[in-house]
Amino acid sequence: MTGSGGKGRRDRAGRVVRPSVEREVDEEFGHHLEMRIRDLVAAGWTRDDAEREARRRFGDVDRLKADCRELGTRRDVEMNRRLWWDEVRQDLGYALRQLRRAPSFALVTVLTLAIAIGANVAVFSVVQGVVLAPLPYPEPDRLSVLWTRYLPPSGFDIEKFVLSGVEALDIREESETLSEVGIYYAGSRALTGDDASAERVRVGFYSADVLPALGVAPLLGRWFTEEETLPEGPDVTILSHGLWTDRFGADPDIVDRSILMNGVPTRVVGVMPRGFSFPSETRAWLPAGLDRSNQGGRASHGYLVVARRAPGVSQADLDAELAVIADRWAAEYEHNVAHFPWSQTLHTETVADAPRVLAVLMSAVGLVLLIACVNIANLLMARGERRHAEVAVRRTLGADRTRITRQLATESLVLAAVAALVGLALAAGSLRAIFALDPEALPRLDQVQMNGTVLAFTVGLTGLTAMLFGILPAYLAGRRSVTTLAGSAARSIGSRRSAGLRQLLVTSEVALSLVVVILAGLVVRSFDALTDTDPRMEPDDLLTFSITLPESAYPEVEEVPYEWSRMLDELRAIPGVTAVSASTNLPFQGTGQWDFQLDDRPPRADGETAWNAGISQVAPDYFETMGIPVLDGRALTREDVRDGPLVSVVSESMASRFWPGQRVIGKRFGYEIEEDSVAWMTIVGLVPDPVTRNLAAEPYPHVYVPHMQSGISTYFVPRTMQVALRMGTSAESVLPAVRSRMEAFDADLPLYEVRTMDEIVSVSLAGPRVTSNLLGAFALIALLLAAVGIYGVISYSVAGRTREIGVRVALGAEGREIARQILAEGARPVVLGVVLGLGAAWFASRLVETLLYGVEPTDPLTFTALPLLLVSVGVIASLLPALRATRVPPTEALRE
Amino acid sequence: MPRSERRLLHGTLDTLILKTLSHGALHGYAIARWIEERTGDAILVEEGSLYPALYRLEKRGLLESDWGLSELERRAKFYRLTERGEEALERDTAEWLRFSAAVTSILAPGR
Structure with a gap:
């Protein structure tokens, strides 16, 4: 009974060929019965009796066969799997041995591939996070943002222009494709009190629909109510998670507490969850105070819109509806012929370029x-x-x-x-x-x-x-x-x-x-x-920061321009500072645009959009401080006082667009202050075009007016300015002195957006x-x-x-x-x-x-x-x- | 046969098969005879029930088989313990001894 294995047939590779499971079971059972019969016959049984006895002892042959066949089939599957894994293990071991035996080959290969794979993974992870990852709002695919295309007669085509409040309200009321239309704009507020230093934070001004449109519930408290977001509403605010933890120590009882914003006691009604920040880097939200009663004309633009499309409505459906609305505007309001509202998904907007x-x-x-x-x-x-x-x-x-x-x-x-x-x-x-x-x-x-x-x-x-x-x-x-x-x-x-x-x-x-x-x-x-x-200025050795003079502390609007001058005089006395000035908007920061008239041309007729240019209200010494060369005429100086003749310095595109081939000194343009009252500015100087947002941006006409002459209308008086200091030394050494001077000027005025001009240029690149x-x-x-x-x-x-x-x-x-x-x-x-x-x-x-x-x-x-x-x-x-x-x-x- | 008894028998039969093969390769009939000689028909009520147990053990990788010639000069399947089978036998034996000692100490203390 010493059966040495392996006497069966073999294939070419030397493996034993197994019979099929069916034959295997038949043969095995047959052999068993045969052996038993032989033993019984040897013990004196007749062949017939022995056969019968062998079967009886064996049991139910058919059932056992069926069991064995099933088990055998499963066994073969199992064994093949085991064999496969054995081979994999073998191959792996062999592969590792081979690589160990050729270490320089392994090193070169692994390094080459690692660099290539690493680069792909790195770029893909950016693609994943920036583009593929959904926005952190429920059903983010249904969110859209609205813009208007703006074609001023100055020949520019501004694809992405903010809507006017009236237009946004029109869309909110008329749209059937949108279930919520949130209207908002951005600004800033100074936070004081609470035993913390004064700081200026970015805030969003929200209509009641913004948070319902985004679909984000507050962590504490509630959203704004419709009433709160109307003009003359109560002073209430919603805090970001970051501001709540940083400034208020994550106080769980913050809701209904009063905090000071621009010196005004403001009641906290909610705190948003961690990570919510819309528009980005916003630290708190205030009601927009918006309805038709307090909006200027249809051409007074300044609102952003985020909207949630009704279920099943596509982006194309929305655009089709906006086109219909635009046609109606064109028919009803002559002034709006150049306004074409359009939309894109919030995702497209966010991922941008x-x-x-x-x-x-x-x-x-x-x-x-x-x-x-x-x-x-x-x-x-x-x-x-x-x-x-x-x-x-x-x-x-x-x-x-x-x-x-x-x-x-x-x-x-x-x-x-x-x-x-x-x-x-x-x-x-x-x-x-x-x-x-x-x-x-x-x-x-x-x-x-x-x-x-x-x-x-x-x-x-x-x-x-x-x-x-x-x-x-x-x-x-x-x-x-x-x-x-x-x-x-x-x-x-x-x-x-x-x-x-x-x-x-x-x-x-x-x-x-x-x-x-x-x-x-x-x-x-x-x-x-x-x-x-050419940045068309000298960005080196310039320190900049922003300051806002809030209404609560500086209630007399007429005094504000003088306060700015007083503040700049304080800063000018700092050792190491060679020049100081301020502007409502420095280069690389974007710019607001105002419409104007030209006195050597008839006013724009109804149905024509107004002429316009970017505008900066600047303090004296602005061009000297910024290193902007005066190409013709003179710079703006201290002599350009409030009650003196109104003057302006304009940029080259302004000159070439409106007075091509002529000297611009002495030409006049005017801002309509009230109905039938135009403030005419005489051009006294010519400078290069400022860089509006980045060096690649096309130059746009720009005008500079003295901040002292903003008193022509209280509407013009700047409460926020960006201060620029030209230094003989490093920013680090001047900044402490700047802070202490500002503290002496008004301890409740936070410096914010403190950066060197080089940093601003660098960020734009x-x-x-x-x-x-x-x-x-x-x-x-x-x-x-x-x-x-x-x-x-x-x-x-x-x-x-x-x-x-x-x-x-x-x-x-x-x-x-x-x-x-x-x-x-x-x-x-x-x-x-x-x-x-x-x-x-x-x-x-x-x-x-x-x-x-x-x-x-x-x-x-x-x-x-x-x-x-x-x-x-x-x-x-x-x-x-x-x-x-x-x-x-x-x-x-x-x-x- | 009640379920619990059958399960107990399954486990016992498996262990006995492993034990049988611990001395070398055998074909099914030889295994049956070996168990029969030592236990009568206490375990192997019907001889055929040996085979599903063998297939199951093979599937679990405790046994492997090869075809060879038996004393009848006929092709027969010879079973052999694998390494894992030997380990399983050791484990089962130890477990059984512990279990039976415990039961014995209760049922027949002093023996």
């Missing part, structure tokens, strides 16, 4: 990953040729082709997985570094995090990567093992084919990296053009800078990978031909001749790649067109210099192996 920027970045890192894959595929192919013998041995030992391919695929996966882990760490680190430098580069950057979506992306990308770089070498290895066994003649054909393949890989690598390099080149040149743009830096980095990586790839291929090809070269040297060939030939061989795929890459880049440059400033998408310099750069990289990468080849001593080469 980010999708376009991120699409470019994502494409670039995608290409970098492809280049990395080509490189690794190359390395694996070269390695695969060296592993000939190993594969052949394993095949003779019974491993079939799929098993070999699977083994190689496992190795690829292991490489990619290790690289992905390193890449994740790289991504997390680099992201934090980049955006810590430029937190304003993109909207919603605080949402960017390594979450489940990012991890899932990483896992998917890793698998895809392993397939991309692993599939070709694995396929070749499978084929090669056959040819190896067939004989060496077939092998040399095989390697000639793989040499061709490798050249193809170099070509594609060069083409891909040229696309990345050209895209990056365009964006970098655009950023250079942007930073080279944050987005383009990050894009340019990232693309530049990706281009460098692409270039480096291409260089490494070309070097690898040429080196490998030279190493394989040492013998041939040796023979030729021995036969008298000159080293220079050989080097030239190897160089030519390296150059061929590079040049082909450059040609293909140029074509691809020509089309790809459309992708970045909208991001470019001052550079054409087909910029000739970029399109000639960078291909040349790539060719030189190719030549240098082939040069090293070529030189090495010429130094091979023939004797050594021939011995090989």
